[in-house]
Amino acid sequence: xxxxxxxxxxxxxxxxxxVCANSVESCIAAQEGGADRVELCAGIPEGGTTPSYGxxxxxxxxxxxxxxxxxxxxxxxxxxxxxxxxxxxxxxxxQRMVDDIRTCRELGVDGVVFGCLRPDGTLDTxxxxxxxEAARQRPTPLPLPVREGSNYSQGGNPQAEMHSTPLPxxxxxxxxxxxxxxxxxxxxxxxxxxxxxxxxxxxxxxxGFDRVLTSGQQPTAxxxxxxxxxxxxxxxxxxxxxxxxxxxxxxxxxIQEETGVSEFHFSAREPLRSQMQFSNPDVYMGAxxxxxxxxxxxxxxxxxxxxxxxxxxxx
Numbered sequence: 001x002x003x004x005x006x007x008x009x010x011x012x013x014x015x016x017x018x019v020c021a022n023s024v025e026s027c028i029a030a031q032e033g034g035a036d037r038v039e040l041c042a043g044i045p046e047g048g049t050t051p052s053y054g055x056x057x058x059x060x061x062x063x064x065x066x067x068x069x070x071x072x073x074x075x076x077x078x079x080x081x082x083x084x085x086x087x088x089x090x091x092x093x094x095q096r097m098v099d100d101i102r103t104c105r106e107l108g109v110d111g112v113v114f115g116c117l118r119p120d121g122t123l124d125t126x127x128x129x130x131x132x133e134a135a136r137q138r139p140t141p142l143p144l145p146v147r148e149g150s151n152y153s154q155g156g157n158p159q160a161e162m163h164s165t166p167l168p169x170x171x172x173x174x175x176x177x178x179x180x181x182x183x184x185x186x187x188x189x190x191x192x193x194x195x196x197x198x199x200x201x202x203x204x205x206x207x208g209f210d211r212v213l214t215s216g217q218q219p220t221a222x223x224x225x226x227x228x229x230x231x232x233x234x235x236x237x238x239x240x241x242x243x244x245x246x247x248x249x250x251x252x253x254x255i256q257e258e259t260g261v262s263e264f265h266f267s268a269r270e271p272l273r274s275q276m277q278f279s280n281p282d283v284y285m286g287a288x289x290x291x292x293x294x295x296x297x298x299x300x301x302x303x304x305x306x307x308x309x310x311x312x313x314x315x
Contacts, residue, residue: 026297027040041079274292
């Protein structure tokens with residue numbers, strides 16, 4: 001059992017704010033707005049799926065670059081979910097999830113987010129244990145590509161070239177230049193599909209998860225306030241309860257005051273119109289009728305405004 005909770009230093013007031021980021025651009029905006037963490041996801045309409053290698057790699061590099069420029073050292077967590085739908089996974093899907101966790105470690109992420117269930121709505125402790133083990137293994141750094149004219153092709157040190165400026169220390173970092181350590185591990189909103197949340201919480205604590213992301217088994221965290229309060233009381237500091245889904249500037253203060261939770265998960269996105277000058281209204285790339293001419297992206301303004309509702313104006 002993991003008796004040490006995530007050692008990330010707290011924000012003013014002891015709170016942590018995690019932004020559900022759907023792109024590298026959203027990660028950058030989250031950092032500029034003062035987020036402590038981002039959870040990088042693809043497939044947001046499906047509830048979040050594992051992003052690409054390139055997305056994770058760029059997010060890691062640019063968040064580190066932002067920290068070197070004096071912004072908050074925002075942590076990078078990555079969702080490990082091979083598809084939308086339920087959380088009952090086949091053997092092949094679990095193998096892919098293990099591989100994705102290993103890739104995340106090699107790319108230097110700070111944490112991973114996953115969750116597996118059995119058909120009866122209980123936790124699949126065996127599947128979760130496999131993923132936990134993958135997240136705790138020491139990584140083997142991925143070889144970097146040799147680029148013509150760079151120090152790589154002349155016998156130089158590629159890691160030194162990439163990280164010539166020291167990076168801020170990232171507690172719990174799995175890979176990159178720090179060379180290892182245990183990833184922070186979050187059980188995601190599969191928890192909200194559990195048949196018995198109180199029993200499931202005890203199992204997550206026993207297995208050593210650092211936190212659980214939950215809306216209190218309701219469509220939004222605001223609606224789930226009663227169960228969130230119960231879970232927070234049950235946890236007794238043994239696991240972090242993070243409130244998420246529908247958290248925004250208007251309700252985050254109420255959620256905090258009525259539940260006592262200190263971690264919050266929100267997207268803070270705004271619509272951005274497509275720059276396409278021509279669009280064929282008869283052809284859809286996905287579901288018919290979907291608005292495919294609008295991109296939703298996190299903005300630093302909304303991140304900052306949401307955080308301020310809890311901790312007030314920062315100095």
